[in-house]
Amino acid sequence: DIVMTQTPSSQAVSAGEKVTMSCKSSQSLLYSENKKNYLAWYQQKPGQSPKLLISWASTRESGVPDRFIGSGSGTDFTLTISSVQAEDLAVYYCEQYYDTPLTFGSGTKLEIK
């Protein structure tokens, strides 16, 4: 099984600050035939179901603010929020869909100071 490791488990930032969070996979998520990374990012706000932010490691979903930026390749991935807003209070998860069992990271909880 592909293990997804997210760090940090939580972090607190002030509104307007830039934040980065990491997701590392135990094996490469880059498929050589199409050069795509099989990695998604989700945001889960308190009391809500998860929401897809980014697929293919860096493709933002329609309607997702451009302050959310996905990057990385292979085994190392990053979600950056360029200027955190109060409404970004949430837990962020990464997920690999390179192979079954599909697996998620344990999440990074973002708190706003």
Added chain:
Amino acid sequence: EVQLVETGGGLVQPGNSLKLSCATSGFTFSTAWMNWIRQTPGKRLEWLAQIEDKSNNYFISYLESVKGRFTISRDDSKSSVYLQMNNLKEEDTAIYYCTIGDWFAYWGQGTLVTVSS
């Protein structure tokens, strides 16, 4: 508009069974690969099972730890997917979601399963 509505959750004693249903609309169900995912009380997300479409002979994959206890199925005529859960354990307590594909653009509200004596 894509809709996923999970039902069938509730309080059940250890060792008992429960069948979850997911009614869908707003997309072509017959060609969709469907999944069940759960979120534990500790907020961990865990993929459980996937069923592919008819063109892939309804191929099924399971998380190893639920294989033999959980069974995923689908009814294309009803645009619905199901999860039969047998011999439930306290650690199966979670919110259960159905989702589409391999990355999950659509989520329902989930259905809560509580396994407790």
